[in-house]
Amino acid sequence: GCYTTSVIAGVSERTLIAVKPDGVQRRLVGQIVQRFEQRGFKLVGMKLLQAREDILSQHYHDLHKKPFYPNLLRYMSSGPVVAMVWEGHNVVRTSRLMVGNTNPAEAYPGTIRGDYSVHISRNVIHASDSVEGAQREIQLWFDRRELVDWDCCDHSSSYQV
Ligand code: IDP
Ligand code: MG
Numbered sequence: 163g164c165y166t167t168s169v170i171a172g173v174s175e176r177t178l179i180a181v182k183p184d185g186v187q188r189r190l191v192g193q194i195v196q197r198f199e200q201r202g203f204k205l206v207g208m209k210l211l212q213a214r215e216d217i218l219s220q221h222y223h224d225l226h227k228k229p230f231y232p233n234l235l236r237y238m239s240s241g242p243v244v245a246m247v248w249e250g251h252n253v254v255r256t257s258r259l260m261v262g263n264t265n266p267a268e269a270y271p272g273t274i275r276g277d278y279s280v281h282i283s284r285n286v287i288h289a290s291d292s293v294e295g296a297q298r299e300i301q302l303w304f305d306r307r308e309l310v311d312w313d314c315c316d317h318s319s320s321y322q323v
Pocket of ligand 1: 230
C-alpha cells in the first residue's frame with residue numbers, strides 16, 4: 163500500500179540533480195530521468211530554466227578562484243538546464259555513483275558521464291556532493307512550493323516497510 167515516506171527513517175534524503183545545457187541540447191533529459199526512476203528514486207521537483215548568473219555564482223561559489231570558473235559560468239548559462247530534486251534512501255551518495263567521476267575520462271562506463279560525455283568541460287550533469295550541500299542547492303534552485311510531497315504507491319517494492 164501507500165506509505166508516507168517522511169515517517170520512514172532515512173528515506174526522505176533529497177538531492178539536486180541538474181541536466182546541464184549540453185545534456186539538454188543533446189536531448190539526454192529523458193534517458194537521465196529514466197535512470198533515476200528505474201533506480202527507485204522519487205521525483206519531487208523538476209523545471210526547465212535558463213539559469214540566472216546570481217544562482218550560478220552561488221551554486222559554484224567554492225570554485226570561483228579556479229581558472230576554469232569563467233568558462234564554467236559561460237557553459238552553464240549557454241542554454242536551458244533541467245533542475246530536479248530526487249528523494250530516497252542515500253540518494254546523495256548513490257546519485258554521485260550513478261553520475262560518475264567529474265572528469266569523463268575517469269568515469270566508468272555505466273555511469274551517466276561515462277556513457278554520455280568525453281570532456282570535463284561538457285560533462286552533462288550536476289549532482290550534489292553532500293547532504294548539507296544538497297539542502298543548500300535545493301533552496302537555491304527551488305521555491306518550497308515547487309517541491310511536491312507525494313506517496314509513491316510501489317514504495318514497498320524499493321524499500322522494506
Ligand atoms: P562535480 O560536478 O563532479 O561535483 P566539481 O569539482 O564540483 O565537480 O566541479 C563542478 C563543475 O566544474 C564540473 O562538473 C565541471 O563542469 C567543471 N569543472 C571542474 N573541474 C574542471 C576542470 O578542471 N576544467 C574544466 N571544468 C571543470
Ligand atoms: Mg560539485
